[in-house]
Amino acid sequence: MDEYDEMYGIEDDFEQQFADELEVMAEMDSEPPPHGKVSEFRNKKPISQTFDEAIASGDVVSSKTVKNQHPVSTTASISPLGRVEEESLTPKPKKRRQDVVKKLQFGVDTGDDITPPSSPEVYDGTARDGAGPDRTSTTKITTDMLDMSGLTTIQDSPRRLTVAKHFAQKRPPAIGDYITVTDSTGNRVYLNKKEDENRAPDPRAFRNSQNGLGLLTVPIEVMKEQIAEKRHRQVVEESQRLTELLNSGLNPELLAEGQTDSGLDGDSGEHQGSSSRLWVDQFSPRHYTELLSDDFTNRCLLKWLKLWDTVVFGRERKTRPTHTDVRSNFPNAQNQNQFQRFKTKSQITEEILEAELDQYKRPKFKVALLSGPPGLGKTTLAHIIAKHAGYNVVEINASDDRSAELFQKRIDTATQMKSVLGANEKPNCMIIDEIDGAPAAAINILLATVNKKDSREGEETGVNALKKKKKKQSVLLRPIICICNDLYVPALRPLRQQAFLLTFPQTLPSRLTQRLAEITRQQGMKADTGTLMALCEKTDNDIRSCINTLQFLHGRGQKHLDQRSVSSMCVGLKDQNKGLFSVWQEIFQLPRVKRKRIGGDPFGGLDEAGPKDGGQRLQNILHLVSSNGEHEKLTQGLYDNFLSMKLKDPGMLGVCSGLDWLSFTDLLNECILHGQNYSLMRYLPFLPAAFHFLYAANSVPRINYPHSNxxxxxxxxxxxxxxxxxxxxxxxxxxxxxxxxxxxxxxxxxxxxxxxxxxxxxxxxxxxxxxxxxxxxxxxxxxxxxxxxxxxxxxxxxxxxxxxxxxxxxxxxxxxxxxxxxxxxxxxxxxxxxxxxxxxxxxxxxxKRNPPNTETVNKSQAQKKVEVKKHGNHQQRLENIVKQTVVESRPELDFFGRALVPKEKPVVTTTGEDGKVGGAVQIGKAVGNSDVWFRFNEGVSNAVRRNVYIRELL
Ligand SMILES: Nc1ncnc2c1ncn2[C@@H]1O[C@H](COP(=O)(O)OP(=O)(O)OP(=O)(O)O)[C@@H](O)[C@H]1O
Known part of the structure; x- marks a missing residue:
């Protein structure tokens, strides 16, 4: 209450100070609203109450005025009419305080900072500027309120304060919303918030069903979402572009440059899209005729796939002419045998393709296994041929889907389901890429699927047929094409034996060059055949590598290619892991001498040229061996094969040198393994390099897999x-x-x-x-x-x-x-x-361990000993034998199983006395009472045979 009391005296001051502003406001308020909109408050009958009256009715007004006090905050209920509204005397529940700065909208109208101005003049000016006729009363109050802050130095006419009295209240108003204003000295006044007629009507009236303001045709939330979506799309597009860039090995800056260039040229967006697209995808073959791979391979795969036509499409297989004509060249049996023995690889392949179908009308080999170095177009070939043969291609990557269950699921899905998308349903053809990266478990699952047998036997009719049809689905009825780089991965061994193997030969450089020339022409690049040939050579005829290199150079702005730029580039070299046999072959074989091309690059390092050659060969072998990494196996292969190389080494110096290198490598290995000094591993590739320089020859070496180790x-x-x-x-x-x-x-x-x-x-x-x-x-x-x-x-x-x-x-x-x-x-x-x-x-x-205790030996034992001594060992053993022998006395039966009555007593053939019944006893007597006995040891024939008469023994 003290706070309020203090403020009463100030109210007069305030009115004086702000008289002008309040007057203008009052005038403005009394003017009819410009848009003809009349607020509900206007329609109300104005309450004819002065500020003093209102205060007197609501607050206890102190007559005391503080004259020398700073302009203070006053509490007024601001109505559009400039009158003080009636206030209830009863205390009202506390209303929500609002941030004065926000509510007064300083920033909105003036665009100035909400902090008070440093000097009153400046502030005054701005305040006045803003108080134009089009400004709302709220704004005026705003400026007034600013003046009321502790910094105010407004020295206006006393009328101001009079008007201000109508707006500022010391207590929170009972009705309606209000704004709290506190000056720098801590005085607080409350300003009633009133509707402004010139302003938009209550937005709540326009709220739509989602409680959104209907001011915009599109709700702000929707607009926000749209913007967010747009931004997201842009980010995704950008990231895709960058990913493509990175994949293609291009410099993003270059591409950015390229794009700006194209933008400047006025190229269409479509062109931009195509420029960011990889050329390998852009120029990827769409038809069988566009394939660059070897024709024989293409044809074989297509033929194999066509073998499935009977079971998949129900087409009858055309009978092909047999190769009798070829065999007729070998008239007699011996020659025919020779023909059988010396079949070429292609003949064997042809034979496989012409073999009879199995009981389910499937080809003999259910899986085709394509193998070859990367980038030759194996996957492309499989896709195109499968589509060409009328299949829907389902591809899985064995390196990605490594878990056995997932593999099984994918195989089942691909081989047992139909494609239902598209106009015409096509049967699936499964392509398993990178199968050399699959674990053995996954390969076993594939083999189990391939070898599934149908338990169905005989003819099927009616319901049974339906049931059995379900069973029939378990048999593999769709072709599977597997693709790998390394055919000799251990996990692939079982699959190799059951698959139709197709080894991918290198792409012919002439074909590849032709294709590259087409691409360069289409892209506006200039490159002669020699340059393109050099590129093919550099990349080992890898289609992907060649096309990517061209795109890279194009992106760099190189529209004219020459051999020099191709040979000096570091791109196009592959980090490829060659198989052990090819590494051994390269070690033991000299590189072919390349003919110098007409118009060839004089600076190019491609052509073999004297002293450069040695260094290049060394680098090549070192690189080859390092990328292979299997030093131990590699060394074993060198050891096992180096003596069988064709050498002109009468003094055996080369052999000795090779052995020295081997022992050096052995020591090195020992050092590495014992001392765990792996930094020494960098010297391991030098053994193959040394062997290359010692034993490499022009002829193709015959390499055997090393077994000796x-x-x-x-x-x-x-x-x-x-x-x-x-x-x-x-x-x-x-x-x-x-x-x-x-x-x-x-x-x-x-x-x-x-x-x-x-x-x-x-x-x-x-x-x-x-x-x-x-x-x-x-x-x-x-x-x-x-x-x-x-x-x-x-x-x-x-x-x-x-x-x-x-x-x-x-x-x-x-x-x-x-x-x-x-x-x-x-x-x-x-x-x-x-x-x-x-x-x-x-x-x-x-x-020795259990010596007989002489003290405890009783008489009977002594007697026994005596007896044993007397009869000897043999008798004791005999007794044991007799004891163990159990002779079963069975009744004698005739032919029909009837018991026979013995006619006479069994005759005892032994020399002993007879009388008692029982085999054991009889034998015992017979043997025991005889002076001669023998034991027949079955199976032992090492006795020295001599004729011995009984009389000699007796
Ligand atoms: N005839 C062709 N013309 C143009 N581009 C081709 C041709 N054949 C293949 N390509 C392109 O070469 C690239 C490599 O082909 P693909 O992926 O089939 O090779 P791959 O032998 O399967 O290689 P990897 O073993 O690495 O999978 C692909 O991007 C493909 O578009």
């Missing part, structure tokens, strides 16, 4: 295993003085001599004492070194005894005859004796 590795492993097996069983006393290397280097060779003594192939019982001792020593050695002989069967079916573990292989070079071989019998004897001796030793060891 693997073979040596397995052999080493085998040898190590044999030695370890031997060492592990050697008694600890001996083992402590041995290790694998000593065994291998010092002992085994001599040991082989020791274990091959001269022994007669007779029963050892017939050996002399010396021989017996020799045998004993041999057996002892064999056991100590854990050696024995094991019977084995050769592939031819012969039985032999081989040393176990076979340390003979450790010390004998392959191909050399074995030193001395023991006979089969001797080996057999040694093996048997060794086993026996081992058993004996084991028994002895057991006895």
């Amino acid at each position: 693997y073979e040596a590795l397995t052999k080493t492993q085998h040898t190590k295993n044999a030695l370890l097996a031997m060492l592990n069983e050697i008694p600890p006393a001996v083992q402590s003085r041995l290790c694998v290397s000593t065994l291998c280097l010092d002992i085994v060779t001599l040991l082989m001599e020791l274990i091959s003594p001269k022994l007669r192939p007779v029963n050892p019982q017939l050996y002399s004492t010396r021989e017996k001792q020799q045998l004993c020593d041999l057996i002892d050695t064999m056991i100590n070194y854990n050696l024995t002989y094991r019977q084995d069967r050769t592939p031819e079916g012969q039985y032999t005894y081989v040393l176990e573990p076979n340390i003979e292989d450790v010390v004998r070079f392959p191909g050399l005859p074995p030193r001395r071989q023991l006979t089969y019998q001797v080996k057999q004897l040694i093996a048997r004796e060794t086993e026996l001796e081992k058993m004996r030793r084991m028994e002895r060891a057991q006895q």
